[in-house]
Amino acid sequence: MNFLEIELNKDKKIISEDFKYRKRLIVVFIISVLVTTLLLLRLFYLQIIQNEHYDSLARNNKEQIIPIDAYRGEIYDRNGIIVAENIKTYTMYMIPVYLPKNYFEREELLYRVSKVFNIDLGHIKSSLEKVSKNSYESVEISENISMAQMSYLAERSEEYPGVYYGSKSVRHYPLGETMTHVLGYIGNISQEEFESKQAEGYRRNSVIGKEGVEQFYDKELRGIDGYVQWIVDSRNRVKETISPAIGKPIPGKKLILSIDSKIQKDAEDLIRGQVGTVIVSKPTTGEILAMVSSPWYDPNIFIGKIDRQKYAELINNPANPFWNKAIRGRYPPASTFKLVTAVGALAEKRIGVNTTRYCGGGMLLENRFYRCTGQHGYVNMYRAIQFSCNTYFYNLAYELGPNFIKRYAEMLGFGDITGIDLPGEKVGVVPSADWKRRKIGEYWWDGDTIQYVIGQGYMSATPIAVHMSTSAIINDGVMYRPHVVKEIRSSQTDEVIYNNDKIIIKKLDIDKNIFTVVKEGMRMAVSGGTARNGAWSPHIKLAAKTGTAQNAQGKDHTWVTIFGPYNPRPTDDMIAVTVMLEHSGGGGGATAGPIATAMLRSILGGENAVEARNVIYARMQYIYEQIRLAREKMKEEQENGENPENIDGEQQKEEDKKDANEDERIKYE
Known part of the structure; x- marks a missing residue:
């Protein structure tokens, strides 16, 4: 092989290596463009398309929407005697998304709540099972807690993440047995009722009329629920309460019966x-x-915890x-x-x-x-x-x-x-x-x-x-x-x-x-x-x-x-x-x-x-x-x-x- 051939071979080799290098650069460039494009598309999806969703998640890290039950309309007889009224009581509820994510920590918290506040553990778990673990929906676990229990929870809120207290009105019938079948009663909404009435604004912990005028006129009596916003810190402590005008609950309507309670x-x-x-x-x-x-x-x-023995006696009564x-x-x-x-x-x-x-x-x-x-x-x-x-x-x-x-x-x-x-x-x-x-x-x-x-x-x-x-x-x-x-x-x-x-x-x-x-x-x-x-x-x-x-x-x-x-x-x-x-x-x-x-x-x-x-x-x-x-x-x-x-x-x-x-x-x- 002469000198000229040697030089030509060298040049060919250099050209070949240069071509391979450029080819690699093109591939790297294309990959970079594709990755950048994908990143931009993902960023567009997150920032623009999913903006509302993630903005809500971000706000919920510091803001909590707390529903307020509307005041249920009262019922009077034809002479102005009240026959169905509301009594204020305090409740305890949980928001699942704020409960501990770790299984053992979550179980320990539920057990502690059960023992400290004397709430049936099975009731707590069955109530939570009705909603997703990532739900922001409040789940009521006790509808009648004492002032002492409420104060205890307020002082130790850091120890009970996802556990809160609130107030609600509980129905009461001052005349007792009088007018039973006319008035009826109210109770917690069932799963079937919730599924059929969710679009009407009913929540999983809503109460609903079960019999009598309480059921027939439930839509008029229940009113429209409102809400408040809580601003909380990382330790679950409420730092501020915001009560927007549009969140003010609208009370239910008042019913005047044709019934005379004396008659x-x-x-x-x-x-x-x-x-x-x-x-x-x-x-x-x-x-x-x-x-x-x-x-x-x-x-x-039917208000509060039902006396099972008394209820069984009524159910089994042949009359x-x-x-x-x-x-x-x-x-x-x-x-x-x-x-x-x-x-x-x-x-x-x-x-x-x-x-x-x-x-x-x-x-x-x-x-x-x-x-x-x-x-x-x-x-x-x-x-x-x-x-x-x-x-x-x-x-x-x-x-x-x-x-x-x-x-x-x-x-x-x-x-x-x-x-x-x-x-x-x-x-x-x-x-x-x-x-x-x-x-x-x-x-x-x-x-x-x-x-x-x-x-x-x-x-x-x-x-x-x-x-x-x-x-x-x-x-x-x-x-x-x-x-x-x-x-x-x-x-x-x-x-x-x-x-x-x-x-x-x-x-x-x-x-x-x-x-x-x-x-x-x-x-x-x-x-x-x-x-x-x-x-x-x-x-x-x-x-x-x-x-x-x-x-x-x-x-x-x-x-x-x-x-x-x-x-x-x-x-x-x-x-x-x-x-x-x-x-x-x-x-x-x-x-x-x-x-x-x-x-x-x-x-x-x-x-x-x-x-x-x-x-x-x-x-x-x-x-x-x-x-x-x-x-x-x-x-x-x-x-x-x-x-x-x-x-x-x-x-x-x-x-x-x-x-x-x-x-x-x-x-x-």
């Missing part, structure tokens, strides 16, 4: 110890003055104290339902007021004898209502048919909700031939119609439905929406926002004189019919319809639906009362009648309700005893061969027949 208490005293319901209202406005479902409970048991029987109980309405057919038959002129039917003690149909409450002879519409003559209505139902009865039952409100402002209202059954085929798979027989017309068989209704049908009759066909809340007012200005009175839900196109006939028959039931003893009132004219619903499982249920002072036309001073007693035996006039009458004598006459009831009971017992003694005397004279007052044999038979009727009437009163 409510009287009704409770009258039915205490029995299972049933009492409804008292003003028919011309729809205002419910009292609504009792017996037995009941004290809603204050179901939590069930508002006035709007949820479904029972055969018995003879109170006869008024429906009476209105329909007269309205369509299917029978005249004075058209008579003969009652010989019952009706024979399809080889079965359907009994009446007595042997009433020839009766027209007035006397049929007065003596609650089954035979009269048996014949009427046979002529009219079940579809006719169903149509007028629905016109008078049966088979539909009344729309009362309480949650959970149920609907009874208004049967028909189609209904029976669909639900039971059987044909409709004439015997079904016979049972239907006297409010038994497949027919069922809630007490509020029976009460409202009576109200429609009292009001000559106008039915106002029943309500337990009269007004909604502003808690800040006391301005009336809404009034529930006189909202018409139904207006029947029926001649007023038809209702007058029915009301006159109800008046005759008190003056000398099925309600003459149980609805006795010496100074106030009353009108009533009694009912006794046969029950194969036990003693009969009994009814009375009554109003006063009696007037053929509706007046604003009229009060209507419906009483239904489960398994009371006897008849509606003798069992439910004295309770309803005592209510009216108390409201309209100023008498003591319990004393008035006791007087009615004593008078009934005296009358029954006199009848018994007279019957024994007559029997003794007959056995001695005497014929009192020279009564011949045929006359004596008539007297015996009257005695038998009297026995039946007493039974059904």
Whole structure:
């Protein structure tokens, strides 16, 4: 190899190495550009796109948003007596993100909080499990801490990172058990409720109405929650509290009930110890003055820590104290339902007021004898209502048919909700031939119609439905929406926002004189019919319809639906009362009648309700005893061969027949 070739090879080698160097520089440059670009993109993402998120995280290192529960609206009765109020209490809560991140440190802190502040450790952990460990949401772990505990936590806040105290209002019902099913109660929001209402501003530690008006009007009562800002240092010490104007909570609205707490208490005293319901209202406005479902409970048991033993006793009570029987109980309405057919038959002129039917003690149909409450002879519409003559209505139902009865039952409100402002209202059954085929798979027989017309068989209704049908009759066909809340007012200005009175839900196109006939028959039931003893009132004219619903499982249920002072036309001073007693035996006039009458004598006459009831009971017992003694005397004279007052044999038979009727009437009163 010559010198020239050597030099050329050197030059080639230099060029090759230079090319490789430049190539490496280009790769390094490209990588540098890519890395720089990625860094810039990441910086743009963090600084611009995620600015709000990381700015919030940075602020939360020194700022904490503490929610403030809105003041729940108070509830008053119609006379201004407070029946649901708020009591201030102190709470302890945790913010998960500020708790120790180390598992063992976190567990040690929770254990220490449990021991020092006497809070169940399981409750603390289960409460925290509902939210993320990185959540800024406050989790309440105790709703009633003492001033000493609060002071202890304030002095040692550094030792309890993520643990704080605050204040809240706790519901209290000053009248205790009175008005239980009307008011309801409040409780902690459930997971299901939270998921469905989170968008409405509810938090995991919110309280929510569970029953009664507390539930029905929860949106109006709860208000709008506010908040404050806490500025804290690295040791979790609050250095400053900021209360922005927009964070001020807005209190809930005030409810004014149509309920009169005195009338409510009287009704409770009258039915205490029995299972049933009492409804008292003003028919011309729809205002419910009292609504009792017996037995009941004290809603204050749900405030704070629940007494498990007491709660278990209530849950296991076969009479179901939590069930508002006035709007949820479904029972055969018995003879109170006869008024429906009476209105329909007269309205369509299917029978005249004075058209008579003969009652010989019952009706024979399809080889079965359907009994009446007595042997009433020839009766027209007035006397049929007065003596609650089954035979009269048996014949009427046979002529009219079940579809006719169903149509007028629905016109008078049966088979539909009344729309009362309480949650959970149920609907009874208004049967028909189609209904029976669909639900039971059987044909409709004439015997079904016979049972239907006297409010038994497949027919069922809630007490509020029976009460409202009576109200429609009292009001000559106008039915106002029943309500337990009269007004909604502003808690800040006391301005009336809404009034529930006189909202018409139904207006029947029926001649007023038809209702007058029915009301006159109800008046005759008190003056000398099925309600003459149980609805006795010496100074106030009353009108009533009694009912006794046969029950194969036990003693009969009994009814009375009554109003006063009696007037053929509706007046604003009229009060209507419906009483239904489960398994009371006897008849509606003798069992439910004295309770309803005592209510009216108390409201309209100023008498003591319990004393008035006791007087009615004593008078009934005296009358029954006199009848018994007279019957024994007559029997003794007959056995001695005497014929009192020279009564011949045929006359004596008539007297015996009257005695038998009297026995039946007493039974059904």
